[in-house]
Amino acid sequence: MKKQKRLLLLGDILGVIITCILFLVPFYFMLVQSLKSKAEANKLSISWPSELHFENYIEVFKHGNYQLVTAFKNSGLLTLFTVLGLLVTAAMSAYVIQRRRDKLMSGIQALIMLGLMIPAAILPTIHLLQSLHIYKTMFSMVMIEIALQTPFAIMLYRGYMASIPRELEEAARIDGCNRWQIFTKVIFPLLKPIQATLIILVGVQTFNDFTNPLYFLPGSENTTVQLTLYNYQGQLASSFNLLFADIIIITVPMLILFIIFNKKIVDGMVAGSVKG
Amino acid sequence: MKTKKEQSLYPIWFVLPSLLIFGIFFLWPIISSLYYSLTVWNFETAKFCGLDNYKLFFSEHSMSSSVVHTLIYAFGTSILKVVLAFFIAIFLTSKIRTKGFIRSAVFFPNLVSMMAVGLAFSYMMHPTKGLLNVVIQALGGTAVDFLGNPNTALASIIATDVWKGLSISVVIYIAGIQSIDKTYYEAASIDGATGWQKLKHITLPLVAPSQNSIIILSLIGGLRSFDLIWAMTGGGPGFSTDVLASVIYKQYAAGFYGLSTAGNVVMLILISVIAFPLQHFLNKREEAIQ
Numbered sequence: 001m002k003k004q005k006r007l008l009l010l011g012d013i014l015g016v017i018i019t020c021i022l023f024l025v026p027f028y029f030m031l032v033q034s035l036k037s038k039a040e041a042n043k044l045s046i047s048w049p050s051e052l053h054f055e056n057y058i059e060v061f062k063h064g065n066y067q068l069v070t071a072f073k074n075s076g077l078l079t080l081f082t083v084l085g086l087l088v089t090a091a092m093s094a095y096v097i098q099r100r101r102d103k104l105m106s107g108i109q110a111l112i113m114l115g116l117m118i119p120a121a122i123l124p125t126i127h128l129l130q131s132l133h134i135y136k137t138m139f140s141m142v143m144i145e146i147a148l149q150t151p152f153a154i155m156l157y158r159g160y161m162a163s164i165p166r167e168l169e170e171a172a173r174i175d176g177c178n179r180w181q182i183f184t185k186v187i188f189p190l191l192k193p194i195q196a197t198l199i200i201l202v203g204v205q206t207f208n209d210f211t212n213p214l215y216f217l218p219g220s221e222n223t224t225v226q227l228t229l230y231n232y233q234g235q236l237a238s239s240f241n242l243l244f245a246d247i248i249i250i251t252v253p254m255l256i257l258f259i260i261f262n263k264k265i266v267d268g269m270v271a272g273s274v275k276g
Numbered sequence: 277m278k279t280k281k282e283q284s285l286y287p288i289w290f291v292l293p294s295l296l297i298f299g300i301f302f303l304w305p306i307i308s309s310l311y312y313s314l315t316v317w318n319f320e321t322a323k324f325c326g327l328d329n330y331k332l333f334f335s336e337h338s339m340s341s342s343v344v345h346t347l348i349y350a351f352g353t354s355i356l357k358v359v360l361a362f363f364i365a366i367f368l369t370s371k372i373r374t375k376g377f378i379r380s381a382v383f384f385p386n387l388v389s390m391m392a393v394g395l396a397f398s399y400m401m402h403p404t405k406g407l408l409n410v411v412i413q414a415l416g417g418t419a420v421d422f423l424g425n426p427n428t429a430l431a432s433i434i435a436t437d438v439w440k441g442l443s444i445s446v447v448i449y450i451a452g453i454q455s456i457d458k459t460y461y462e463a464a465s466i467d468g469a470t471g472w473q474k475l476k477h478i479t480l481p482l483v484a485p486s487q488n489s490i491i492i493l494s495l496i497g498g499l500r501s502f503d504l505i506w507a508m509t510g511g512g513p514g515f516s517t518d519v520l521a522s523v524i525y526k527q528y529a530a531g532f533y534g535l536s537t538a539g540n541v542v543m544l545i546l547i548s549v550i551a552f553p554l555q556h557f558l559n560k561r562e563e564a565i566q
Binding site: 257 | 285286287288290291293294295297298300301302303304305306308309312317319367370371372373374375377378379380381382383384385387388389390391392395396397399400402405406407410439447448451496499500502503506507521524525528533536537540541543544547548551552
């Protein structure tokens with residue numbers, strides 16, 4: 001018994017040390033880099049800054065005519081509209097797909113689930129947006145984010161929907177609700193737990209998306225937070241302190257989210273990846 | 277049998293918003309990509325050229341090698357994640373007291389964007405000043421140009437990808453391990469099984485469903501991956517870390533839209549011929565165990 005206890009203690013100590021080295025040092029590196037002077041940051045060492053330069057954060061906000069402010073506005077709007085749109089449309093389809101379970105719905109489901117595997121065709125999408133005259137607009141970017149995340153959202157919703165008893169709908173119908181009211185007043189409010197998960201997962205995914213805005217939302221007035229990092233990499237190649245300040249600024253929202261919703265995020269990711 | 281009345285509680289048009297958005301912005305471009313990949317295309321005019329784009333794609337080393345890199349990247353990251361995450365999950369489901377802290381620390385990289393992780397690691401891998409080389413040199417080794425040397429560049433990005441994405445596999449494994457009935461282990465203990473035997477004959481077979489999700493998830497993610505590679509090397513040095521997704525971007529930036537789309541179709545086919553049979557096989561394996 002004593003031997004086992006000692007082994008566990010050893011496991012604890014080793015585990016924490018290895019975790020700190022592998023997973024915390026990189027974040028510590030980002031943080032100290034962002035607080036150094038330009039010359040010191042260029043040494044790329046992990047030593048604590050000889051002087052704390054909090055003004056780096058202000059400077060990176062001012063850079064390129066307040067581009068970062070524009071980027072936060074764009075990423076914020078993109079994330080908000082994508083989350084809202086997806087919450088409603090995916091809930092509606094998952095509801096009918098899960099409840100009807102006929103041939104038509106199985107077919108539709110199989111079609112949509114293809115999206116979990118196959119990659120989007122990028123240039124034909126740009127071409128489509130151009131011919132619809134919506135290329136480089138927030139609207140088209142939101143539509144694409146919704147389209148890409150619809151399969152995942154429906155999968156998550158459908159798994160949860162199965163646990164809601166049909167008797168509730170029957171009772172609401174007898175009480176005189178029409179079909180739309182049954183959905184909006186009875187079913188939709190019951191989906192709250194899975195919606196919380198979806199809001200976090202879709203929010204993080206959209207906010208951190210780099211590839212899709214790179215293709216579908218070019219232009220400096222359309223820039224998103226991840227693209228600022230890409231642009232600054234070239235512009236600020238000799239000012240690592242500002243580059244890392246940008247990294248910290250766009251990572252902090254995620255850190256706050258993680259501290260508040262730690263358990264919800266982890267559970268949601270498990271639920272989302274194990275088929276429902 | 278459900279009656280007509282019951283069915284009609286659920287209006288079919290509810291699926292229309294999702295179906296329309298998905299159909300217009302995802303499915304239709306994929307279908308039209310099959311045609312555009314056979315053309316010389318600049319968005320205004322598309323001149324049919326047969327399989328020329330594909331021939332060019334596979335005859336140019338700069339592009340054809342991307343298929344190999346994509347496969348190395350996808351299988352490399354998946355295998356590492358599947359194996360490493362299993363042992364970390366075993367460790368974190370044991371009786372140690374600091375598992376909450378370790379789990380959070382391992383998990384957090386998941387919420388940081390690929391761009392941020394890629395940039396930070398590319399500076400930590402700096403050939404002379406980077407943290408990794410400082411450590412290597414302090415230990416008496418010679419500095420490695422992780423991202424500048426064609427022989428190590430792809431492996432360095434794979435390692436970074438595993439660092440960032442490992443945790444999701446870990447938490448899926450943990451969920452799988454925790455759902456295993458404890459009585460199996462008790463019965464095995466009574467029969468005198470060692471810890472290793474329990475791991476091999478109880479845990480490993482019974483986490484198969486979790487393992488299958490991890491394999492599929494990380495493999496598809498790996499076959500599609502772009503942003504981390506783009507942030508760290510941009511496909512270089514030379515073409516040594518170019519994958520399908522970065523070739524698609526490069527050909528787009530160079531104005532070869534038909535060629536870029538052909539690359540897109542190659543990726544579609546590659547994922548289809550790997551992922552669909554693999555999923556079928558894994559499902560069969562799962563059924564066999566149960």
